[in-house]
Amino acid sequence: MGLQAPRGTRDILPAERVYWQQLEEAARQILDRAAYREICTPIFEQTSLFERGIGEATDIVGKEMYTFQDRGDRSLTLRPEGTAGVVRAYIEHGLYSQGGVQRLWYLGPMFRYERPQSGRYRQFHQLGVEVLGSADPRADAEVIALALDILKALGLEDVTLMLNSVGDRGDRAHYRQALVDYLTPYAADLDPDSQDRLHRNPLRILDSKDPRTQAIVNEAPRLLDYLSASSQQHFEQVQSLLEELGIPYQINPTLVRGLDYYTHTAFEFQQGRLGTEGTVCGGGRYDHLVEELGGPATPAIGWAMGLERLILLMGDRPAVPSSVPHLYVVTRGSSAERQGLVLAQQLRHQGYIVEVDLSGSSFKNQLKRANRSGATHCLVIGEEEAAAQTVQVKWLASGEQEQVSQADLLSAAGRSRLFGEQ
Ligand code: ATP
Ligand code: MG
Numbered sequence: 001m002g003l004q005a006p007r008g009t010r011d012i013l014p015a016e017r018v019y020w021q022q023l024e025e026a027a028r029q030i031l032d033r034a035a036y037r038e039i040c041t042p043i044f045e046q047t048s049l050f051e052r053g054i055g056e057a058t059d060i061v062g063k064e065m066y067t068f069q070d071r072g073d074r075s076l077t078l079r080p081e082g083t084a085g086v087v088r089a090y091i092e093h094g095l096y097s098q099g100g101v102q103r104l105w106y107l108g109p110m111f112r113y114e115r116p117q118s119g120r121y122r123q124f125h126q127l128g129v130e131v132l133g134s135a136d137p138r139a140d141a142e143v144i145a146l147a148l149d150i151l152k153a154l155g156l157e158d159v160t161l162m163l164n165s166v167g168d169r170g171d172r173a174h175y176r177q178a179l180v181d182y183l184t185p186y187a188a189d190l191d192p193d194s195q196d197r198l199h200r201n202p203l204r205i206l207d208s209k210d211p212r213t214q215a216i217v218n219e220a221p222r223l224l225d226y227l228s229a230s231s232q233q234h235f236e237q238v239q240s241l242l243e244e245l246g247i248p249y250q251i252n253p254t255l256v257r258g259l260d261y262y263t264h265t266a267f268e269f270q271q272g273r274l275g276t277e278g279t280v281c282g283g284g285r286y287d288h289l290v291e292e293l294g295g296p297a298t299p300a301i302g303w304a305m306g307l308e309r310l311i312l313l314m315g316d317r318p319a320v321p322s323s324v325p326h327l328y329v330v331t332r333g334s335s336a337e338r339q340g341l342v343l344a345q346q347l348r349h350q351g352y353i354v355e356v357d358l359s360g361s362s363f364k365n366q367l368k369r370a371n372r373s374g375a376t377h378c379l380v381i382g383e384e385e386a387a388a389q390t391v392q393v394k395w396l397a398s399g400e401q402e403q404v405s406q407a408d409l410l411s412a413a414g415r416s417r418l419f420g421e422q
Pocket of ligand 2: 059
């Protein structure tokens with residue numbers, strides 16, 4: 001067998017990459033307008049960052065990390081998510097000392113050792129935002145509204161926002177006991193992962209995908225009933241702000257992020273068409289993480305979107321064609337070939353898309369390729385045109401053509417007459 005990409009990874013070929021570009025452009029514009037600034041952190045970090053920043057009791061740290069020793073015998077891990085690295089950079093570069101709120105976004109590959117299936121890969125991409133330095137419920141509403149704007153800009157209107165509050169540490173300590181007391185008599189009926197979590201990280205049991213465990217969990221005490229007055233108030237404010245923004249949501253009391261430093265708001269956007277891989281965006285508040293990683297106490301909230309899942313959903317829709325004229329240069333003879341090359345560069349500098357046929361084949365074959373290329377116009381330079389410094393401009397849609405001097409073609413008036421405004 002020939003060489004293949006590693007299991008769980010995939011190539012993004014040019015035809016698909018068009019959708020990625022649209023997605024990145026739409027997201028960038030929406031985030032720019034909200035004054036979020038891009039941050040890039042390394043693709044690998046010290047393993048201990050993720051152990052501390054995600055938590056030993058999670059699936060990610062427990063069984064999904066790509067961890068290796070480098071030649072200097074350091075333990076490094078390919079990042080499984082973006083928040084830990086962003087928070088590390090925030091602390092390392094003292095971004096908190098700039099005062100106020102830091103609004104950051106990132107986009108890049110993440111790595112998790114999981115069983116690959118549609119919408120679940122070992123290398124995948126996330127777009128994420130982090131707002132550091134605000135405990136205000138308006139920050140929660142803002143990040144949720146921006147996620148929805150991005151999903152809508154991609155044409156994904158039919159998403160459901162699931163919302164919950166996981167309270168603060170104190171609320172969860174009370175709840176944790178009530179949950180363990182409730183689940184213990186059912187311990188033998190829980191799936192093996194959940195049995196394992198019963199004492200290590202019982203909140204994560206709420207998140208189990210196992211139907212029998214889910215049935216048990218549905219009758220469990222609700223974390224929402226254990227919120228303190230101030231946690232309750234934060235949650236109510238987030239809800240009322242979402243209502244003012246006209247953003248519908250469903251409260252889902254079993255939606256959790258099971259770690260100590262996750263606090264208050266937890267949310268997900270789900271899309272039914274993707275089945276069990278239906279979560280396109282997940283996020284929440286993490287008011288204790290910065291402190292946990294050695295920084296000053298800094299409330300924060302963020303989300304991450306799985307881009308492969310968005311692309312799967314966008315794939316049903318035709319890509320928007322570019323509005324820039326696309327010129328295809330066809331030549332014959334060495335003098336024409338040289339002129340074609342120079343002309344192409346000059347037109348590119350004017351902002352046109354210009355593709356030069358390099359095949360050296362017959363005019364007929366070159367024109368066939370021009371038609372297949374998606375070009376709007378063909379520029380034909382044969383031996384006669386080369387001698388006279390002219391070009392045949394051919395409109396590929398109509399087949400009409402016109403002979404013009406090369407100087408005319410390059411002039412502003414000529415260009416706008418032939419190709420439209422640019
Ligand atoms: P899931 O329950 O689907 O495993 P998760 O809780 O592990 O999701 P997060 O860590 O919250 O996911 O990551 C945010 C988003 O990243 C997910 O909602 C999903 O869209 C995407 N994502 C997570 N893991 C993968 C993966 N292995 N392949 C593709 N996308 C992924
Ligand atoms: Mg997962």
